[in-house]
Amino acid sequence: MRWLFSCMLLALLGAVQALSSSGQRLLVILEDEAEREKYSVLLEDLSSRGFHTTVQSPKADKLSLFKHGARAYDHVILLPAKSKGLGPALTANQFLDFMNNEGNVIVALSSDHATPSSVQSLLLELDIHVPSDKGALVVDHFNYDSTSAADKHDVLLLPFPKAIRPDVKNYFAGEGLIAVPRAVGQTLGNESPLILPVLRAPSTAYSYNPKDEADVVEDPFATGEQLNIVSSLQAHNSARLTVVGSAELLQNKWFAEKATINGQAVKTANRDFVQKVTAWTFKETGVLKIGKLLHYNNERVSKKLNTSVAIPEHNPKIYRIKEDVAFQIEVSEYEIDHLAPFLPVENDALQLEFSMLSPFHRLNLTPLSQTANATIFGVSFRTPDQHGIFNFRINFRRPFLTNLDEKRQVTVRHFAHDEWPRSWQISGAWVWIGGIWVTVVAWVGFVALWLYSAPTTNSVKKTQ
Template identity: 30%
Template sequence: MVKLCVLIAAVSLLPFICLSFSPENPTDRRVLVLLDDLSLKSSHSIFFDSIISRGFDVDFKLAEDPKLSLQRYGQYLYDALILFSPSTDRFGGSLDLAGVLDFVDSGHDLILAADDSASDLIRNIATECGVDFDEDSSAIVIDHKSYAVSETEGDHTLIVSDDFIQSDAILGSTKVEAPVLYKGIAHSVNAANSLVLKVLSASPSAYSANPSSKLSSPPLLSGSAISLVSVVQARNNARITITGSLDMFSNRLIRSGVQKAGDSKKYSKSGNEQFVTELSRWVFHERGHLKAVNLRHHKFGETDEPAIYRINDDLEFSVEIYEWSGKSWEPYVANDVQVQFYMMSPYVLKTLSTNQKGLYHTSFKVPDVYGVFQFKVDYQRLGYTALSLSKQIPVRPFRHNEYERFIPTAFPYYGASFTTVCMSPLALTHTLFLATVIISNAHTHSL
């Protein structure tokens, strides 16, 4: 009896237990930072403190830690990974290249920062994510026009860039006013790969080369082909940031004033802090993360969802879409959300109206084609997580007793019939007489 009571109590608590372990928000909370040297924890403390202040649990470890592991008993211990270990040739513990890629493939997020000491391991991770660092390991980005004035006596490797991607979802609604200081290596992205985006680009005068040697041939990367910071949003909505500058996150460049060569305007502080902070918000799903709930459909004038529709039925469709603000789910407002009524190809494509409170709705007539259809919402916009929803519904033809009694196209025939009935008695008699004569003649000829 006691065991039965305990079992009943456990079952009664099960919904609450499941609720407590189901995340109410999509934000990554457990972050692992792998470092080449623990001194980076203090030299890049402003960036790390901004993450910790937003409620993240940040775990710092050396990249060669022999106890390093991302999983335990098949469960991931972390939600996001920051690789600030460009020179590491081999990770410690059970972590390797395949482990990092599996981590991303499972929907987790990654920030990778390299420099001119980038190892083959770090380069291979970037390549697998769709970004190719310059093959010349001694080459870094040089710009003899867009460089920081304080470095005029140097080799112009501390460059200034303000060519940001135009996306509020990725960099926030507050514009980065000051340019970003960048010192590091160049990388390129495949223009045919729609998953990889340039977030910070080099100027047309930039090129990638070894600053300590003369150019014997044209550089492999130059001008607009150089990306300084790129992001990837995978099809599973995992987010990745890749850059060739570890110094970009450092306290030194964050606190440094900046003045672009040839520009009289001087900023007391670079835009690095705002840039890397807003970028980390996007990577950790604090912004641009959408969810769709309550996909519903029913016949016009009804509320219950039917198991089947009939051709030419009038129906209403609705779905709710919300965006994570970093603290709560807020209504997502847009005018480009569409629904397809789909069977092999879309028979109906409608743009949904919104009540500005997260509800999107429309109404339309079921096409005059029967079969198995789907309601499909496939929403993909720059910087936002992709929404892909579908719900299947069969459509049947009319039954034999559901067709119209009188068909409009047959009205001439109906009219002819009624005209015959309404003929005058004389005309009717004459018609009957002619019919009798014709029948008699036919009978005579047959004899």
């Protein structure tokens, strides 16, 4: 009954928010109203995808990420501003609080403007490092656009990123070349498992500051694939932050610009890439949802799958040790505007842990069937020979996918007194059964003889 209700609630929620899985209120922080024109295509694209966009200057009086202690917006795009400070409403702490409340942030940097100090400390907090000097940008003498940057080589033309690992789904794949004009490269710290590169600079790129007078770049900020043009962070609560190194990448000018690379004329595919980056950051893609979760005793019932008729009791609170248990879970993935069945990448698997402090079982869940918007995963196993309080736990953390961590607590009891096999069913016990019955029969015989021999004893006594 409970899952039915939650399913209905889910369907209702789905009907209400036709688009992003985590809300539509979008705040764009833009200092100069005149610059709004430059981003008009991006803003139109976003509102056509269902976002309610508010454009605010960081100096606006009423600007606040929170209202009455709750998030006032679901997503924020922070575009570069001329002023070095962003004001009291946009401190690093405010952004972190915003993310702690599951808000998503896109930070766009620009080499024309110094990175605001609050953004710098925010990124430092997240272990993403940007060059501290104003004007540092990424240059590549091999992958530049010779139409617009024939001399300076600071407009890079890069292919769409590949999957960062073979077992990770790529949410940023596409056709064509992305123009990256005058980007601020970032390097990612090694400590945090939460940060991920989205678009890396090619191996021939390096970061340098054109204001340096020196002919030779000494001690560059970073080189090659260490430099990230676009990097991202997904917090433990699945809030997402994306750092776009080049704000110009988001501008209309580069969305479908003619460019030349190594003598070949190409058209930039920035619009497609920006659509993918914003869709991922604002949780239109890569969002997992758990639907119906079911576990039941698999003994003494017909083993039909997912038919509630055949199963006597859903999600019982108590199991016995060494008992066959079946577990099923529905997982769906949000794709732009609907929930679709989720399937892990080929070399990956969703796993179920049956754990008390530490897992006693960690089992791969196999996809059993699919509904219109969910995959049903299932596994059957035997409870371990250990009684106590156990958890069915799904803990699924993968790059670019929201974290799944779902627990169901059950008690596992020991055998009841009448659940052990009877003694005669164990052939090893037959000798001792025989021992008992021989003793009993001999005792009965002895009692009979004793009673029978009573007068004889008297006569013996008399004779004595």
